[in-house]
Ligand SMILES: Nc1ncnc2c1ncn2[C@@H]1O[C@H](COP(=O)(O)OP(=O)(O)OP(=O)(O)O)[C@@H](O)[C@H]1O
């Protein structure tokens with residue numbers, strides 16, 4: 206009884222072909238990201254010529270255009286880093302919770318980071334970006350624990366639906382808290398507002414570089430968790446049977462994700478949908494193996510955020526739309542489309 | 553010191569509900585053991601407790617005299633494999649990828665996939681006749697095909713001890729027999745100790761060296777199929793009358809259930825039913 210092979214299966218990639226396919230996919234994604242980065246430093250309120258870009262990139266500030274380029278470099282860098290961080294964080298959280306709806310935004314983790322930063326600014330007079338960073342990470346971590354605890358109350362543990370509900374409720378509560386804290390404080394409202402919507406526009410090189418160590422740790426932990434996530438994907442029992450310490454695996458992977466989205470949020474404010482949409486699209490391209498999925502999500506997230514930032518600069522010229530608004534505007538309909546097209550895979 | 557897998561005064565359950573009640577068990581080494589019993593009597597729970605999935609409330613599960621909760625998880629997974637009753641796979645995963653994940657206990661964080669891993673996966677696919685399915689998505693397979701893929705994954709783990717929870721559900725009769733033949737081969741060729749939950753008493757009696765009948769979290773009877781598969785035990789464990797005859801193919805005992813209908817009332821049968829007190 207040989208199983209009948211459906212026609213499209215005849216073309217199914219053999220393992221080594223899927224490996225080289227994935228490698229070329231990664232290379233392609235990298236090339237697209239590079240082009241987007243070039244566009245990002247050249248497009249803006251002021252368009253610049255190639256020679257001006259080269260001059261600006263090499264540190265010259267002589268003409269206005271060259272200065273504009275050197276201003277756009279840190280924001281592009283920040284968009285790349287934050288986008289990659291959010292893409293990977295979303296991917297890891299979906300893996301840890303085996304929840305296709307998991308995302309630093311939906312689980313309330315980004316809002317938690319934001320709340321912690323706002324509290325720091327409003328009540329403790331915090332102004333050093335390094336403090337933003339730490340309070341963002343602590344806020345993200347505490348919120349993750351909180352949401353997971355609430356979501357796993359009851360007999361059947363942390364089901365995807367309960368987690369999403371707990372996260373969404375937390376996110377709504379925390380964002381009203383943020384508003385409640387900022388509203389009476391005219392002195393800090395303006396500065397917080399653009400941060401809170403999610404922006405890379407105000408990026409400086411030193412601020413961007415300051416989150417590098419944390420992001421580096423986050424990326425390293427996440428990538429080293431890829432194999433654990435592959436086992437968690439088979440369910441708790443199977444993962445245990447295959448020798449994984451499930452609780453430890455979940456905790457380490459989640460810690461990596463929290464470092465990533467805490468740091469990204471601390472610098473850019475909460476940015477929605479990147480962590481949700483990117484991993485799903487990458488799953489369609491790269492399959493279910495987290496060792497591929499995570500690098501794809503990093504490149505995808507970076508590309509999406511850079512593109513959203515460029516778009517925000519073009520559509521409202523000479524004004525700018527914050528990147529957080531653009532990702533929400535693109536992300537929401539896009540996500541509805543993939544859900545309706547049943548392209549969201551069960552994890 | 554006891555060799556192999558043993559349970560001592562094992563008490564386990566979920567939350568406050570105790571399912572296993574001071575259970576003692578010695579899994580015969582190098583043999584095939586079947587666990588039989590009514591639905592919800594605790595067979596899966598026993599298998600979970602034997603494989604570190606469920607922490608005992610009291611008592612111990614020992615592997616070669618060592619508490620399995622004190623053995624490093626990966627080291628344990630190299631010795632003891634498990635196929636749960638209803639495993640889940642992420643959508644879109646290919647058979648090859650899934651079976652390959654069975655090799656995880658043999659790999660560290662930084663160790664690469666080796667020739668040895670390739671061979672183990674190839675052998676597992678071969679043995680379960682799933683080579684042709686290797687590049688298909690697991691969620692596109694029929695229930696029976698999927699079951700064979702899961703067994704392939706357990707085989708790829710290459711453990712000396714294999715616990716399987718209802719490995720033959722979803723399979724047609726031919727594939728049931730093939731799976732049991734396969735496990736028999738594995739046992740004969742590698743000396744793999746096999747413990748499985750089976751619902752088909754006759755296949756259990758035919759293929760297993762050792763039979764365990766459970767009722768309400770306790771071992772009701774255990775021993776050879778001749779010793780365990782009796783009309784008396786079937787009535788006590790399943791609450792149903794039966795006749796035990798000799799399996800014309802294997803010579804082992806074979807159980808023929810007696811329901812309320814479709815009973816040919818020959819004198820012999822009447823006698824049997826009266827003897828059952830009906
Ligand atoms: N996760 C769980 N949480 C709470 N109770 C459970 C859980 N799993 C099983 N039980 C209960 O434990 C008892 C034993 O269940 P178990 O799954 O061990 O039965 P089983 O013998 O394998 O049955 P079946 O033949 O139907 O597979 C049942 O009463 C069941 O309701």
Ligand SMILES: [Mg+2]
Pocket residue numbers: 595596597637717
């Ligand atoms: Mg069961």
